[in-house]
Amino acid sequence: MSRGRTISTSRREVVCFAASVAVHLVVLGWGVFTFAIKPRTADSKEAMPVDIISTADFSQLTAGARNAPQLEKAKPLADKVGERKQADDPTAKLAPKEVAAATDVPPPTPAPRPPAPAEKKQSEPKRDLIADAIKKDQVKKAEPKKADAKAPTLPKKQQEQPKFDPRKVEALLDKRTPQRVAAVGDTVNDTVSLGAPSEIAAQLSQSEIDALRARLAQLWNPPAGATNPEELVVQIRMKLKPDGTLAGPPMVLTSGRSPLFVAARDSAVRALFRGQPFDMLRPEHYEQWKDIEITFDPREMIRG
Amino acid sequence: MITRSSISLPSLSRRSLVVLGAGTAAGALTGLLPRTAPAAVKLDVTQGNVQPMPIALPDFTGGGLPDPAMARGVTQIIASNLQRSGLFAPIDQAAYIEKISNIDNVRFPDWRQINAQALVTGSLGRMQDGRIEARFRLWDVFAASYLGGKEYATPPDNWRRVAHLISDAIYERLTGEKGYFDSRVVFIDESGTKERRVKRLALMDQDGANVRYLTRGDDLVLTPRFSPTSQEITYMSYGQGQPRVYLLNIETGQREVVGNFPGMTFAPRFAPDGARVIMSLQQGGNANIFVMDLRSKATTRLTDTAAIDTAPSYSPNGDRICFESDRGGKQQIYVMGANGGPAQRISFGDGSYSTPVWSPRGDYIAFTKQGQGRFAIGIMRPDGAGERILTEGYHNEGPTWSPNGRVVMFFRDPGGNAGPTLHTVDVTGRNEQRVPSPGYASDPAWSPLLK
Numbered sequence: 001m002s003r004g005r006t007i008s009t010s011r012r013e014v015v016c017f018a019a020s021v022a023v024h025l026v027v028l029g030w031g032v033f034t035f036a037i038k039p040r041t042a043d044s045k046e047a048m049p050v051d052i053i054s055t056a057d058f059s060q061l062t063a064g065a066r067n068a069p070q071l072e073k074a075k076p077l078a079d080k081v082g083e084r085k086q087a088d089d090p091t092a093k094l095a096p097k098e099v100a101a102a103t104d105v106p107p108p109t110p111a112p113r114p115p116a117p118a119e120k121k122q123s124e125p126k127r128d129l130i131a132d133a134i135k136k137d138q139v140k141k142a143e144p145k146k147a148d149a150k151a152p153t154l155p156k157k158q159q160e161q162p163k164f165d166p167r168k169v170e171a172l173l174d175k176r177t178p179q180r181v182a183a184v185g186d187t188v189n190d191t192v193s194l195g196a197p198s199e200i201a202a203q204l205s206q207s208e209i210d211a212l213r214a215r216l217a218q219l220w221n222p223p224a225g226a227t228n229p230e231e232l233v234v235q236i237r238m239k240l241k242p243d244g245t246l247a248g249p250p251m252v253l254t255s256g257r258s259p260l261f262v263a264a265r266d267s268a269v270r271a272l273f274r275g276q277p278f279d280m281l282r283p284e285h286y287e288q289w290k291d292i293e294i295t296f297d298p299r300e301m302i303r304g
Numbered sequence: 305m306i307t308r309s310s311i312s313l314p315s316l317s318r319r320s321l322v323v324l325g326a327g328t329a330a331g332a333l334t335g336l337l338p339r340t341a342p343a344a345v346k347l348d349v350t351q352g353n354v355q356p357m358p359i360a361l362p363d364f365t366g367g368g369l370p371d372p373a374m375a376r377g378v379t380q381i382i383a384s385n386l387q388r389s390g391l392f393a394p395i396d397q398a399a400y401i402e403k404i405s406n407i408d409n410v411r412f413p414d415w416r417q418i419n420a421q422a423l424v425t426g427s428l429g430r431m432q433d434g435r436i437e438a439r440f441r442l443w444d445v446f447a448a449s450y451l452g453g454k455e456y457a458t459p460p461d462n463w464r465r466v467a468h469l470i471s472d473a474i475y476e477r478l479t480g481e482k483g484y485f486d487s488r489v490v491f492i493d494e495s496g497t498k499e500r501r502v503k504r505l506a507l508m509d510q511d512g513a514n515v516r517y518l519t520r521g522d523d524l525v526l527t528p529r530f531s532p533t534s535q536e537i538t539y540m541s542y543g544q545g546q547p548r549v550y551l552l553n554i555e556t557g558q559r560e561v562v563g564n565f566p567g568m569t570f571a572p573r574f575a576p577d578g579a580r581v582i583m584s585l586q587q588g589g590n591a592n593i594f595v596m597d598l599r600s601k602a603t604t605r606l607t608d609t610a611a612i613d614t615a616p617s618y619s620p621n622g623d624r625i626c627f628e629s630d631r632g633g634k635q636q637i638y639v640m641g642a643n644g645g646p647a648q649r650i651s652f653g654d655g656s657y658s659t660p661v662w663s664p665r666g667d668y669i670a671f672t673k674q675g676q677g678r679f680a681i682g683i684m685r686p687d688g689a690g691e692r693i694l695t696e697g698y699h700n701e702g703p704t705w706s707p708n709g710r711v712v713m714f715f716r717d718p719g720g721n722a723g724p725t726l727h728t729v730d731v732t733g734r735n736e737q738r739v740p741s742p743g744y745a746s747d748p749a750w751s752p753l754l755k
Contacts, residue, residue, distance in 0.1 A: 204344075204345065209345065209347055212347065213347055213348075213349055216349045217349055217351045217352060217353065218353055219353065220349060220352040220353060221352060221353055221354060221355055221357060221421075222352045222354070223479050223480045223481070224354055224732065237343055249447075258480070259476055259477075259480040259481070259482075260480035260481070261480070262477075262480060263477070263478060263479055263480030263481075264480065266444065266447075266451070266478075267352075269447055270421060270444060270446050270447060271352075273446035273447050274421075274446050287344075288344045288345060289344070289345055290344075291343045291344055291345070292343055292344075292345045292346070292347065293342070293343035293345070293346045293347075294346075294347055294348075294349060295346070295347075295348045295349070296349050296352075297348060297349070297350050298350070298352060299350075300350045300351070301350070301351060301352060301354070
């Protein structure tokens with residue numbers, strides 16, 4: 001490093017230099033203290049909860065479940081318009097002799113439906129006696145059954161009447177439990193669907209792998225509570241037949257001798273045996289999934 | 305600094321050059337040999353499903369036995385042990401399809417159908433010399449493979465112990481951890497009314513069977529401790545007012561006085577070598593920790609504070625101790641070298657901590673924690689991290705570890721007219737169970753595995 005020439009300074013220059021430094025410091029200090037960063041207050045705009053999901057989660061959401069109930073395509077969740085009932089053929093159900101007795105019974109008071117069958121049933125015993133009196137050779141056992149068959153058909157008969165009775169509006173109301181469930185909370189849709197249609201590509205898709213992972217996670221029961229969790233990591237290679245079953249015993253790639261490792265290895269192998277057949281893997285991608293290497297790592301599960 | 309120096313190359317003759325060239329060419333060609341291609345798909349499974357393993361336990365076959373119910377009894381003890389551990393779910397025998405006649409012959413599809421993941425077949429037989437021979441085989445049903453088996457010979461009276469040994473072998477093979485079923489528990493059996501409790505020292509198998517009383521109940525007895533190496537226990541007895549510490553040999557019944565220790569509240573604990581005991585001795589208003597050699601009765605002081613240092617416990621390798629001290633104001637847990645020295649506080653939660661006990665596996669310290677009128681049994685790592693409460697309630701106290709360090713036994717005193725009872729919980733905090741005892745019971749101490 002070359003030494004520079006010493007610069008001789010005059011007194012005046014020193015004073016000016018010092019003053020300049022002082023003024024700079026004052027200005028900077030004032031700036032620091034006045035331009036302090038104010039903490040940002042959150043805007044009181046409406047916040048919308050956003051869920052960030054990984055592709056694994058997305059394929060799980062759209063994968064659906066195989067045993068989900070089959071729903072028809074277009075299921076209209078409309079309020080009930082009106083029940084269309086088949087016009088019952090009352091003559092088919094009633095014995096010929098009893099028809100005369102039934103129609104003689106005065107129509108029930110226009111009360112809601114539940115009391116109506118009760119009332120009907122109450123009037124039944126009377127009619128039973130009448131019926132017995134009319135037909136003595138009729139088997140008594142058949143009567144209660146016929147009475148039951150009569151009771152539901154009779155209220156229906158009442159409803160077929162074209163006259164609109166405002167007091168019977170309640171009987172027309174839809175008594176089904178509401179089908180529409182409000183979408184609140186984290187779950188958007190509680191009902192398990194058969195899944196959104198996914199494109200069938202030539203490439204083994206991430207969702208197939210995720211489905212395989214999900215099944216293995218369901219069946220894998222690793223030993224819990226190890227002091228040295230590294231020894232619980234097991235790498236296995238399995239070869240599969242086109243039908244998704246194991247072509248042979250899985251090959252364990254990691255080695256270890258401790259009892260904990262042996263238990264961990266066995267639990268992983270057991271999960272593979274139990275998971276057969278791996279039918280979530282599409283046959284057209286067989287060339288890609290016929291040989292799979294899986295690493296079972298329980299360290300995330302074991303904490304503390 | 306880089307210094308330049310001339311590097312001289314070895315002079316190569318023509319012959320060696322040819323050999324060198326041929327060697328590298330051959331080496332390069334081997335690279336072209338077909339190798340096993342790596343798998344096309346690789347995936348990681350990092351989450352599992354921790355559930356009790358369904359296991360099938362058909363009755364042990366047995367013929368010519370002195371007690372015909374013994375074979376079935378052995379099977380039931382094994383099933384009960386495995387189930388109480390919380391890690392296994394024995395399948396109801398009514399669901400079994402195959403009937404085992406030969407313990408080496410198994411039809412795996414029958415067991416797969418009932419979703420058993422493991423299967424135990426076994427037999428009991430009588431030997432020429434009158435001893436019982438027990439064999440068992442353990443099978444992996446889904447992999448259709450044999451996992452292991454053993455044979456035991458034992459006097460007929462010992463048949464329960466064989467069942468516990470088989471339970472331990474199955475437990476170890478399937479979980480990778482050592483079992484704890486072949487062990488005993490010494491405790492204070494309490495009977496009589498609340499005003500006139502009779503306290504006797506009692507010993508039983510860890511499943512509650514084979515109860516034996518070791519004292520008569522004339523004197524008040526407290527806090528028994530098991531030796532890790534021999535069948536000896538120490539306990540405190542209030543004979544004529546002053547508490548004495550006794551050393552009792554369970555096998556011989558021989559009893560000796562370790563010393564008179566006025567003001568002592570807990571009996572001494574054994575060191576891992578079984579030759580020394582560590583205890584807390586009171587002097588004036590404070591208490592300090594001492595180690596005593598059992599044979600020579602020589603004592604060494606370890607702490608010298610104006611506080612109450614008590615309830616010491618050794619680490620399994622004997623190099624450190626944990627103890628309870630109120631030197632910081634409230635009772636807390638401290639860890640110190642086994643020869644004394646500076647003590648480090650490891651408990652920092654809300655409440656006061658007491659009765660620390662080091663696990664035989666060395667990975668946890670169990671303790672009693674009091675706060676807001678509630679008592680909790682918890683565990684923490686020896687450095688104080690990972691504190692976890694296993695059970696909470698009114699008056700839970702006195703944790704003791706199973707020999708494999710996976711289960712903690714303690715006693716719970718509900719207060720009122722009812723007396724205390726023994727309970728176990730595993731280190732994950734799950735599977736709390738009541739331990740059967742003849743009457744009320746307190747102050748349990750778990751023995752090491754029997755030899």
